[in-house]
Each structure stands twice: as structure tokens, then as C-alpha cells.
Amino acid sequence: MARMKFLCDADRCIECNACVTACKNENEVPWGINRRRVVTIDDGQPGERSVSMACMHCTDAPCQAVCPVNAFYTTADGVVLHSKDICIGCGYCFYACPFGAPQYPQVGNFGSRGKMDKCTYCAGGPEPDGSAAEYEKYGANRLAEGKLPLCAEMCATKSLLAGDGEVIAQIYKDRVEKRGYGSGAWGWKTAYRETITS
């Protein structure tokens, strides 16, 4: 099985936010929640970089570890998913997540956060693949259809890569070799405890 990962080549991201829009549309993400967002570091300074970030689907995911009701599971593809039926909306995953992925519907901070929502790598949830119930709770299940997450699929500059970790790491390495520079795979050390060295 492949080990699915995201890789954002910050030297290519042009901060167009197409990934953000694609995600919201493809998954019918609830109002107020952005499963993916683009953050620009040192905005306006020479050397600014933009990074598109969602859930990194960590190896040994912290959210999964701290969840008091065991709502998370990691699929055979290494995708970290959760069950909204099991989630109690306690907020522990969002204390633990290094990437700010878990979010809650804005029905109120006080007491009732609602069920946690986060990037599913366009892989749905525990419901049967492609079912209406799955779509309603988690959005599209493109992975079951043999497609990659839409954010990466429609990235115009191919800054955001999704796919098997080794394959996308090799693509990145080849790029760095060819162009002669690379500011690294953002978040990889934190998420996968590895970096890409070319």
C-alpha cells in the first residue's frame, strides 16, 4: 500500500488559494471551516514564502493519540480519518495538532463545539465509500475513486503535491536538483519525522 502524504513546494506556491476553494467546493465544507488554507510567511518582505496547509496525515498522529474517545483511525494508505459519530467535540485534538487542522462548527465555543471537522485527504470517513451519509459528514471520497485530493490535483503551479510519500518526495528531489534550490518540505519533519535531502 502507498503511504499518502502532502508536500508543499513553497518555492512554487503563488498564493492563489485555488486549493482552498477547490477543497471547500469539493467537500461542501461547512460555513466557517477551512480545511485547507494558505499562509504567507514574511509577507511583503524579500524571501516571503507561501505554504498551503491542511491536515498532514501525520505518522503516529498526535490527534489520534490524545483523543479521549478513540475517534481517529489511520487507513492502510496512511490517511488519518475520524468518525463524527464517535467524536464528542472536546477539543483535545486541536490542542495536540501541530498544523491547526481540527476545527469545529461555529455553533458556539461554550460547551457545544459540535463535531470536529478536518481534511480527510478527500477520503471520506468510516461510512461506506461514496455513500450519501459519508458525503454529508466528510465530503468527497476521491481516493476510493482512484483520484487524489482535489487541492493538489488542481494546483496550477504543482506546488502542492499529493500521493505516495516516496513518489512525491522523488518529484521534489528532482525539482531541487534541476533548479538548484529548495526551501524544504514544510511540515515534514513535524509530521513524518523525516526531511527530504537532495
Added chain:
Amino acid sequence: MTSSAARLCNVFGALALFAFTLASYTATAQQPQFVDPTARAVKEQQLLQRFDTIRGRGSIPDTKSYTLEQPAGRDWRHFHEVTLRWIGAVVILGMLALLIIFYLSRGMLRLESGRSGRVIVRFNAAERFVHWMTASCFVILALSGLNISFGRPLLLPLMSPAAFTAWSEWAKYAHNYLSFPFTLGVILIFFMWVGGNIPNRVDVEWLKRGGGIVGHDHPPADRFNAGQKLIYWIVVLGGAAIAVSGYLLIFPFYGTTIATMQKAEIVHSVIAMFFIAAMLGHIYIGTIGMEGAFEAMGRGTVDINWAREHHSLWLEGAGRRTDPSPPQTAAASGE
């Protein structure tokens, strides 16, 4: 004349253009062949070494999402998964073990002079109401809190995930909403009993002579002895800390970040474990640990002999304040 001047102008112009082209050509030649656009680019590892989070600017209204990375969650995770469970297990099981050993060796401490049959009011109805409101909230808060810390390894294997979620969700609601009466109770307890709980010289003497449940002596004590004052301050200060840290968690991002919420959770949970252990001791002394103690908070009255043995100064004071026979009036009102 004008035409020759124009010609001269053209020649100068051509010369200037030539010079400019030459200059710009040399400038191009001086530029390096290879440009590294990342030379001044922000680097992830440098940012993480300098700050504990990487923050930037985004284009969606949710400013919280401008934080790109915050690896501190890993440390917090270790605390939550390992450190906290050890603290909780050692403190709570340790206290339970201590109480069991104590009970097996000393049993219930009896009234040395037996019951006189006459009683005196110790806590009036309002005091008892506040005590039991705070206490019942505390028990539910403690159980629902322990469920968050220990439920997954201990309780989840015993029931279905759906049932555990249903129970945990109710426990979470109870934990959130009962925090309000609990906090109110702690505030009322503070004002209600602060007068009798300022440490003084009597407490030093009491501690020296080994008063209370541990020693065998009955040193003089006022309405609250040193042990009870300790419990009082644990409830007031511990309750205040636990309430403040808890409300920071109930209202996320009201003056907090993820990092402060992690710290608030650490403070909240560690104090909670010690609080639970302290209350186990309190419950023990108030029930099976000491004869005649429970009725103080149960019925509100205590036997005169109990008061004489444990709170001699308070009894003397009560005798002075009410005359000539306080026990009868007390018995009537403290029904």
C-alpha cells in the same frame, strides 16, 4: 546652422546610446550566471528554532488559521498520555492506599467520652447547602474529568465505542455546565468560612501536638482546626486555579492561543488530580474515618462531646455567645 547643430545632436545622442548599451552590457556580464531565489527565503527550521510557532498572514477571515505550524503539541501529547496518567495514578491510588492502610490500622476514631446526647449546631442550612452543592458538583466534575484522562484505556474496552461516546458526551456537558455552580460554591465557601480559616498560633500548637486524625491527642482548636483550614485553602485556592484554567479551555481563543490552552490544560489536570486525592482524604475523615463527624455536615449538628474533643475553643466560644443552655435551642433548630 540649425541643420549642423541638429546633426551634432544626433552624433552625441548616438554616442550616448552606445555608451549606455556598453555600460548595461558590462553590468549584465557582472551578474552571476546562477540566481538562487531562496538565498533570502524564510527557512522552516530556522523559524522553528527561533519561535515555537510559525505564523504568517492568510487571506481568510479566520486569523487563527494564520498559524502554520506549532510542534509543541507533541510535548503536550506526551504530558497528556504519559505524565498526567502517572501523576493521576500515583496521587489518587496512593491516597486510596494510604486511607485503606490507615483504616485497617486505626479503624474509625471513636468519641473517647461517648455521646452526651446533647447537640450543638455546627453548620446552618445555608452552609450545608453550599457545601453539598459544591460537593455534588465536584464528584461529577471529578468523574467526568477522570473519564477524559483514563476512560479510553480503562472504560472503552468494557463497552461499545458508541456507548462510550454517548456517556463521554454527557460527561463532557456535565463537566462544562456544572463548572458554574461549582465555581459559585467555591466563591461562597471562600466568603462564608474565611473568617474561621486564617491560620494562627493555635494551629501551630495543634500541629505540634498532632491533632486531628493522625495523632492521639486532642489539642485545643477553634471552629476549624489546622487540618480543616488546610482543606479549606485547598478548596479555595485549588478551586480558583481549576476554575480559571477550566474557563480558559471552555472559551477557546478568548485571549488564549493553542499554546496557552495546552498550558491551561496541564494546570487544570494536574491540580485536578491532587484536588481529587485531597477530597478523598476529606471524604474519608468526614465519613468512616471519625465517629460523629458526618453529622456536622449531614444534620448540621454535632454532639457536645465531639465538639469538646475536637473543637474545644469553638465550644467554649459558643457557650459564651449563647446562654444558658445552647444545646436545647441548637437541637431544635438543627433538626
